[in-house]
Amino acid sequence: MKLSIVNYGAGNIKSIQFAFQRLGHKAVLTDKPEEIINSDKVLFPGVGEASSAMLKLKQSGLDVLIPTLKQPVLGICLGMQLMCKHSEEGDTAGLGIFDVNVKRFSNKVKVPQMGWNTISNLKSELFKDIKEKEYMYLVHSYYAEACAESIAITDYELPYASALENDNFFGVQFHPEKSSKAGEQLLKNFLKL
Template identity: 80%
Template sequence: MKLSIVNYGAGNIKSIQFAFKRLGVDAVLTDNPEEIMASDKVIFPGVGEAGSAMKMLKESGLDQLIPTLKQPVLGICLGMQLMCKYTEEGNTKGLGIFDVNVKRFSNKVKVPQMGWNTISNLKSDLFKGIKDNEYMYLVHSYYAENCVESIATSDYELEYASALENDNFYGVQFHPEKSGSKGSKILQNFLDL
């Protein structure tokens, strides 16, 4: 299986590569459009700030490529948020793959949300073998609003979409690569799609 991780300068790549290596797959970090298009599966990672991340995607033309991909694509954390219509972070227009906006948590709660939280209302093959209210690891100050494309929700100040799905595109707000055996199971499910 050919697995590509989209390289656009967004950090946290090593832990994703290690997580897939444990599952027996070598993930290639690349910004080459041909290589990405020829992959069986694509990971769109992200740690950082939405505005500067989007700027890097545009400079490389990857902002045009990603929405046209036909194979399963998994956005993780900021990757998922950039796949949405718009994010309040840096007043940034996203890729529009998911028809939902990303907002900032209010100052009524500790921001960023950092640590373990449960995911529930699971509605996808991505969560095969995962029970409702399983704990996943999160670090984020912004959230995707709950919407029709939501395939999992979490509660932090309010109920938000902790995972999204639209056709061949999937997004998770949490970090499966840092969420132990259950996170590994989700990554394996993605490989099995």
């Protein structure tokens, strides 16, 4: 199986590569359109700030390529947020794959949300054999609003979408590569999609 990780200079790559290595798969870091198009599965990770990450995607033309992909694509953390319509972070227009906006948590709660929190209202093959109220590891100051495309909800100040799905596109706000057994199960499920 050919696995590609979209390379646009936005963090947390090694931990994702190691997570797939543990599952017996090699995930190749690439920004080459041909390689990405010819992959069986595509990972779109991200750590950092939305507007500068989006700028890097535009400079490489990946902002045009990603929404056209036909194979299963998994956006992780900032990757998922960039797949949304718009982010309040840097007033950034996203890829518009998910019909939802990304907002900032208010100052009534500790920002960023950092650590373990539960996921519930699980829908989708992505969560096969993962139980309701399972804990996942999160680090973020911005969140996608709960919407029709939500396939998991997490509560922090308010219920928000901790996972999204639209056709062959999936996004998770949490870090499956850092979420112990449940995160590993999610990656296994993604490989089977």
